[in-house]
């Protein structure tokens with residue numbers, strides 16, 4: 106199983122998650138992070154670290170966010186690896202909790 110980054114990460118990208126991942130399996134786009142499903146070892150350390158509560162175990166991803174399972178796999182193959190925390194996006198607090206941000210996703 107893998108963990109999955111979902112909608113509420115978009116335009117927030119706090120990056121607290123990357124610091125705790127023992128296998129460095131986060132990949133970074135302009136305004137979203139994803140987890141590589143073949144590299145994640147299912148340790149669950151990242152889930153409580155996300156201030157936006159955007160990380161779920163694959164079998165607990167909400168019904169309306171199932172598309173993010175495939176999206177993490179797809180984008181992890183093309184985006185660069187990220188292993189260190191950086192500043193959140195400038196408008197992170199304003200976007201935290203806004204529903205359905207998928208159309209804001211930059212690739």
Ligand code: SF4
Nearest residue numbers: 126145146148149151
């Ligand atoms: Fe990394 Fe563990 Fe989170 Fe998977 S569950 S992304 S291995 S911290």
Ligand code: F3S
Nearest residue numbers: 114119120121122155
């Ligand atoms: Fe995104 Fe949460 Fe990590 S907002 S960058 S999944 S800490």
